[in-house]
Amino acid sequence: MTNLQMWTYAVVGATFCLYIFIAIKARATTTGEFYVAGKGVHPILNGMATGADWMSAASFISMAGLIAFSGYDASVYLMGWTGGYCLLAMLLAPYLRKYGKFTVPEFIGDRFYSQTARVVAVICLIVASLTYVIGQMKGIGVAFSRFLEIPFETGLYIGMAIVFIYAVLGGMKGVTYTQIAQYCVLIFAYTVPAVFISLQLTGNPIPQLGLGSTMSGSDVYLLDKLDLVLKDLGFATYTSQKGSTLNLFLLTMSLMIGTAGLPHVITRFFTVPKVRDARSTAGWSLIFIAALYTTAPAVGAMARLNLIDTIQADSIAPDTTQNLKIENLPSWFINWEKTGLLGFEDKNGDGRLQYVGANYADATVQNEMTKVDNDIMVLANPEIARLPNWVIALVAAGGIAAALSTAAGLLLAISSAISHDIVKGIIAKDINDKTELMAGRIAMAGAIVVAGYLGLNPPGFAAQVVALAFGLAASSIFPALMMGIFVKRVNNVGAVFGMLAGLGSTLVYIFVYKGWFFIKTTAILADTADGWIMGISPGAFGAVGALINFAVALSISSVTKAPPEHIQHLVEDIRVPMGAGSAVDH
C-alpha cells in the first residue's frame, strides 16, 4: 500500500468511526425526534448541520471546476445557492417553524385544507429529492473508487451502510449530529488545500483575499494574469460575461427560489427550539455555507492557472517547444486519465502537449487536452499544487462527508413524506406514535435501497436532473408556501391549480429541450443558446414557472370562495411568534 493510500484509509476510516459513534449516541425514540430532532437543536449547531445538508457532492467536488471553466458566468451558482437563504429567513422559515409540524407537505395540506394539495407537494418532494440523491450516491462511489481504489459498487455499498446506521436509528436527531461532524470535516478539507495554494501563488493565506492579490514576486494581479493568459491561449477571458444577461438573471432567480423551496433544507428549520432561532439559524447556516462558497472562486481561478502552468511551460510564450513533454507527465495526470476525467492526444506528434482554446492566434496549433472534467479542479487540486499526501486524503474524506450528509438529509425528507404524509396522513390515520416511528424507519430503509439502486444504475438523465429538482422546488413548492403565509385569500382551488400550472409549465419547458421524460430523441427544440426561447435555458425556467404559479393561484382564488374562518385564523396565528410549541427534551 502506498503512503497516500494509507493516509486516505486512516482519515476516511476515522471519520466513519466518528459518524457511527454519533449514531449510537443519538438514537431517536419518538416521532418528534425522528422527524425534527425533538425541536431542540441549538441555532448555531443547526446552522452547521444545514450547511452540510445543503453542500452536496456537487458543491464540494464540482462547483470550483465550474467556476474555473466559466469564470464570471458561474457567479449565478454562487449567488443562486446562497441568496435563497435570505428568502428562507425572511419569507418561510420562521412561519413554518411557528406552525410547528413535521413536514412541508403537511403545512401545504393543512393551510390549503386539501389532500390533493398535500399529495401534489409529496410528489414534488419525492421527485426533487430522489433525483438529487442519485448524484450524491454517484459522488460517494467516485470518491471511494478513485481514492481508495476499491470498486465503485463496493464504495457505494459502504456509503449506504453508513447512512443506514445513523439515519434509520437516529432519524433527524442522528442525521443532525452527524451532519455537524460532517460539516467540520468537509470545510476543513476544502479550506486547507485552498490556503496552501493561495499561499503558493499570492503569498496571502486567505483565499478570498488571495484572489484579489498580486502574484507572488510580481506586481501583476492574479485575475489580470489569468485573463491575459486565457486570452493569449485563445480561451474566453475569465472575468468577462459570456451568456445573455436575461438568462443569467433568470437562472440566478430560479436557483434562489429553488433553494428556498427544497424540502430537505426547509425541514432543517423545524428542528430549532424557537421562532427567533429559525431566523438566526438561517444566518448561521449561510455563514457556514459562505465559508465554502467564497473560497470556491479562489480555488477555481487558482486551479485553472496551475493547470495551464503545468502544461504550458511558459504560458504566454507563442511557441510550444517548452511545453510539457508527454514522457514527463506527472503521476496525477496518469491517475486521473485512468478515471476518464482527463484526456489528451498528441495530435501533431511532437511529444508535447498543447492546451489552447478555439481562438488561438496560430490556427495550425490544435488543442491536445481532449478532456478536462470540471471535477478535476477540486479532486486533483492538491496533487497539481504538489501538496502533501495527508491533504489529498482530507479531500477524499471531505468529498465523502459532503455526499453522505446531503444524501441523509434528502433520504430523511423522502421517508418523512412517506411515513408522515402518506401513511399517517392518508392511509392509516389512527396509528400510534410507535407504529409511525417504525413506519418511518422502514421508509428510510426503503429509500436508501432505492437511492442505492439508482446510484448503481443511474438513469441516462442523471446529469440533467439538477435543473429538474430546482425547477420543481422553485415553480411549485416555494410559491405555495409563500402565498400560504403572506396571502390569506389564497384558497384550496387556487393553490392546487397554481402548483399544477407552475409545475406543468416548467416540466414542459425542460422536456421540450431535454426530451420527454429525458428521452433525448423526443426533444423538440435544440438545447443550445440559439434554440432557447428568448435565450432562457431550461434550468432558468423555474423562475418563470413560479411567476405562472403565483398568477394562476391569485387569479383563481380571487374569483372563488375565500378560505374558511379557521384557516384565516391559522394564517394569523403563524404570523406571530408567540405561543410556538416548546422544545422536547432529548
Next chain:
Amino acid sequence: MSDAQKYWQANIRLVIGCLIVWFVVSFGCGILFAQQLNSIRIGGYQLGFWFAQQGSIYTFVALIFFYAWRMNQLDRKFNVNED
C-alpha cells in the same frame, strides 16, 4: 388598526427593505450593472465581478442577521415574543 396589523405591516416593511438590498447587490451589482462597475477596482478585483463572486454573499449574511435582530425588536415592541 389593531396591534397585530401594525406588527404585520412593520414586518412587511422590513422584509421589503431587506429584499431591495438583496436584489441590488446580487441582481443589480452582480449582473445588470456588473460590466459598468467593472471599471472600478478594489485590489485585483473588478467591482462587478467582486459583487458577483464575493460581495453579494457577504451582504446576504449581514442582511439575515440584521433582519433577525430587527424582528426580535419588533416582537418585543408589539409584545408577541416567545418568552
